[in-house]
Amino acid sequence: MPLHTLNATPNQSAFAQCLRMLGPQDALLLLGDGVYGAIKDTEAAKALQNSGAELYILEPDARASGLEKRLAECFKPLDYDGFVELSERFPSQQAWY
Amino acid sequence: MTQTKKVLLLTRHAPYGGSLARAAVDAALAAAAFEQAPSLLFMGDAVLQLVSDQDASAVGTRSHGRVLESLPLYDIDQVFVDQTALLEYGLTSHDLAIDVILLDDPAMRQMLADHDHILSF
Amino acid sequence: MLLPDTAFDPEGFLRDINQWSPDVAEQIAASENIQLEAAHWEILYLLRDYYAQFDSSPAMRALVKYSAQKLGKDKGTSLYLLKLFPGSPAKLGSKLAGLPKPDNCL
Numbered sequence: 001m002p003l004h005t006l007n008a009t010p011n012q013s014a015f016a017q018c019l020r021m022l023g024p025q026d027a028l029l030l031l032g033d034g035v036y037g038a039i040k041d042t043e044a045a046k047a048l049q050n051s052g053a054e055l056y057i058l059e060p061d062a063r064a065s066g067l068e069k070r071l072a073e074c075f076k077p078l079d080y081d082g083f084v085e086l087s088e089r090f091p092s093q094q095a096w097y
Numbered sequence: 098m099t100q101t102k103k104v105l106l107l108t109r110h111a112p113y114g115g116s117l118a119r120a121a122v123d124a125a126l127a128a129a130a131f132e133q134a135p136s137l138l139f140m141g142d143a144v145l146q147l148v149s150d151q152d153a154s155a156v157g158t159r160s161h162g163r164v165l166e167s168l169p170l171y172d173i174d175q176v177f178v179d180q181t182a183l184l185e186y187g188l189t190s191h192d193l194a195i196d197v198i199l200l201d202d203p204a205m206r207q208m209l210a211d212h213d214h215i216l217s218f
Numbered sequence: 219m220l221l222p223d224t225a226f227d228p229e230g231f232l233r234d235i236n237q238w239s240p241d242v243a244e245q246i247a248a249s250e251n252i253q254l255e256a257a258h259w260e261i262l263y264l265l266r267d268y269y270a271q272f273d274s275s276p277a278m279r280a281l282v283k284y285s286a287q288k289l290g291k292d293k294g295t296s297l298y299l300l301k302l303f304p305g306s307p308a309k310l311g312s313k314l315a316g317l318p319k320p321d322n323c324l
Contacts, residue, residue, distance in 0.1 A: 009111050009142045033114035042187045060155035066148040123321050130277045159273040167272040170280035
């Protein structure tokens with residue numbers, strides 16, 4: 001069960017591929033352009049939620065987007081320290097970009 | 098006297114993932130400095146460039162939406178936006194940092210047809 | 219207290235906008251052989267405001283228009299700005315105000 005990091009918008013192929021590989025035992029961290037997948041009431045956010053994975057979002061990148069207040073609540077904001085702690089919990093990591 | 102060519106600047110990428118969004122606005126402002134203000138069309142992920150309240154200080158770059166707010170000072174007053182893409186992201190024109198004109202696909206196709214040159218970013 | 223040379227890039231622009239102070243402006247002005255008067259300071263603070271608002275340094279066209287909006291038509295002209303900051307007002311003004319070099323300064 002890897003930790004997935006997703007750095008692509010819902011319109012990029014990396015997003016769809018990540019979604020296909022995302023299992024309910026996995027965790028997903030949205031960062032960079034990945035944060036746009038967490039906007040409330042969008043197809044993208046619903047699809048990520050339906051994966052059953054633990055969902056996180058990198059807070060500095062969410063703040064840069066200007067959409068922090070529009071994100072679905074199921075994505076837990078993490079700072080860089082939180083990212084490190086999350087990485088330590090998972091044996092492997094897969095970066096989608 | 099030669100007639101001024103109509104230039105369309107088409108931008109399609111999100112603001113921070115790469116350098117294309119920044120290159121697009123730099124090109125628009127540079128062209129405007131030479132009184133060649135292009136038409137600006139934000140398509141697909143580029144609608145995300147326009148979101149208000151961006152704060153990129155934590156990621157060490159300039160806030161793209163704030164730079165776009167300076168467009169009127171360069172006499173670029175009309176900004177066109179892909180309405181379908183905005184809708185896909187659950188956004189409306191009220192979520193954007195500047196006033197825009199929303200276009201559907203036929204209207205965007207018409208824009209591409211109406212210009213002599215297209216700069217694509 | 220003067221900033222060391224390392225605080226500036228090879229063209230003399232301040233590397234860190236937060237290090238700017240009126241003393242730093244005087245230091246840059248001395249190296250550009252400019253005597254800063256009240257009229258200069260008005261534009262330097264205007265440039266600081268512009269940067270705070272738009273997260274970028276203005277090119278000439280935007281500086282002229284912004285000056286006209288904020289300071290009135292008399293001061294919002296190329297001529298007025300050229301008199302204060304000879305050569306390239308946007309570039310020189312940005313340098314004195316501690317802003318990055320304008321991207322669109324051609």
